Amino acid sequence: MAFCSMICCGKGVDRKKEKGKKQPAWRIFSLKELHSATNNFNYDNKLGEGGFGSVYWGQLWDGSQIAVKRLKVWSNKAEVEFSVEVEILARVRHKNLLSLRGYCAEGQERLIVYDYMPNLSLHSHLHGHHSSECLLDWTRRMNIAIGSAEGIAYLHHHSTPHIIHRDIKASNVLLDSEFQPQVADFGFAKFVPDGATHVTTRVKGTLGYLAPEYAMLGKASESCDVYSFGILLLELASGKKPLEKVNRTVKRSISEWALPLACEGKFDEMADPKLNGKYVEEELKRIILIALVCADNRQDRRPTMLEVLELLKGESKEKLTELENNELFKTPQTVCDDDGITAAEENSDIIKEEKDSKPAKDSEQEKTEDG
Numbered sequence: 001m002a003f004c005s006m007i008c009c010g011k012g013v014d015r016k017k018e019k020g021k022k023q024p025a026w027r028i029f030s031l032k033e034l035h036s037a038t039n040n041f042n043y044d045n046k047l048g049e050g051g052f053g054s055v056y057w058g059q060l061w062d063g064s065q066i067a068v069k070r071l072k073v074w075s076n077k078a079e080v081e082f083s084v085e086v087e088i089l090a091r092v093r094h095k096n097l098l099s100l101r102g103y104c105a106e107g108q109e110r111l112i113v114y115d116y117m118p119n120l121s122l123h124s125h126l127h128g129h130h131s132s133e134c135l136l137d138w139t140r141r142m143n144i145a146i147g148s149a150e151g152i153a154y155l156h157h158h159s160t161p162h163i164i165h166r167d168i169k170a171s172n173v174l175l176d177s178e179f180q181p182q183v184a185d186f187g188f189a190k191f192v193p194d195g196a197t198h199v200t201t202r203v204k205g206t207l208g209y210l211a212p213e214y215a216m217l218g219k220a221s222e223s224c225d226v227y228s229f230g231i232l233l234l235e236l237a238s239g240k241k242p243l244e245k246v247n248r249t250v251k252r253s254i255s256e257w258a259l260p261l262a263c264e265g266k267f268d269e270m271a272d273p274k275l276n277g278k279y280v281e282e283e284l285k286r287i288i289l290i291a292l293v294c295a296d297n298r299q300d301r302r303p304t305m306l307e308v309l310e311l312l313k314g315e316s317k318e319k320l321t322e323l324e325n326n327e328l329f330k331t332p333q334t335v336c337d338d339d340g341i342t343a344a345e346e347n348s349d350i351i352k353e354e355k356d357s358k359p360a361k362d363s364e365q366e367k368t369e370d371g
């Protein structure tokens with residue numbers, strides 16, 4: 001991909017400050033500057049590792065803190081991922097989307113520079129090395145749910161063209177110093193052409209978060225992100241992982257676990273034990289019901305992110321009553337079968353599996369690629 005032409009042509013992105021408008025600008029970094037900011041990509045600066053490469057903490061000459069994602073191995077595929085992420089981030093600005101500070105493309109080195117998020121990822125608090133600290137009280141969890149919904153709703157409904165993220169998950173929700181969420185990692189994102197209902201594409205994403213029609217048929221649409229967001233909400237409320245081993249061979253999805261309990265009204269049993277019973281009952285119930293309609297296997301029954309936002313904020317009593325009376329909660333059904341996972345694995349381009357964090361590092365994931 002002609003990365004330079006994509007970015008240098010600007011594609012409507014004006015980096016200069018417009019009169020009276022505050023436009024946080026991104027810029028091109030030199031490799032030398034990033035070496036110096038990260039102490040030569042020192043192991044001690046490493047924040048985590050993803051499919052693209054490692055992420056390092058750094059500090060610029062002005063004292064500001066940055067996170068630098070460094071491409072592991074150069075390949076055409078990696079170059080595309082890099083270009084997509086930079087192009088999308090350069091276009092979008094929202095308080096709940098991770099801001100791009102800039103990038104560096106020298107020789108075969110590809111690096112992306114972001115604002116540093118001091119509280120790392122939601123994954124690290126729910127399942128990783130921060131989980132024992134119990135820093136996510138109920139108020140924070142509600143803010144994370146609403147904030148990340150706002151970020152995704154912006155991608156789906158307010159950016160032009162619309163953007164599907166395709167990898168919504170707990171390790172891609174980063175937390176700033178106030179625990180406000182910022183949705184990150186746009187390497188798999190896709191623009192949706194005007195008027196299109198979906199784009200057919202090779203499957204990329206993370207096991208446990210993939211909507212069935214996407215995993216099986218490669219049909220990516222905004223509602224795939226809604227499905228993944230539903231899984232993320234269940235995780236946030238319960239502290240459980242998207243996939244849980246029931247025995248040596250069988251894995252159960254979080255929605256298969258949650259739906260029967262929700263139908264029986266056993267919401268208290270679903271709350272994350274780390275909350276120690278400290279949560280707002282009505283909000284817990286609301287979050288779980290919203291999560292389950294988002295993670296409905298039937299794509300046409302899922303709400304849009306704008307509807308999700310309205311429900312999460314509890315603004316309309318009428319909509320909340322409608323939600324409680326949703327037929328999904330009257331007739332429990334299998335939410336995800338094992339075939340879905342197998343098909344996804346077989347047809348996938350890149351499907352990752354969430355792994356536990358190593359001590360002192362954030363999440364690491366296993367990635368399978370068909371080359």
Ligand SMILES: Nc1ncnc2c1ncn2[C@@H]1O[C@H](COP(=O)(O)OP(=O)(O)OP(=O)(O)O)[C@@H](O)[C@H]1O
Pocket residue numbers: 047048049050051052053054055067069098114115116117118120121124167171172174184185352362363364365
């Ligand atoms: N801006 C940032 N500030 C702080 N930590 C960050 C930042 N960006 C990434 N990280 C940390 O680095 C880890 C790796 O990030 P990365 O986006 O490369 O991978 P991932 O989302 O975990 O996996 P994948 O990219 O394969 O989906 C994250 O889990 C996060 O904890």
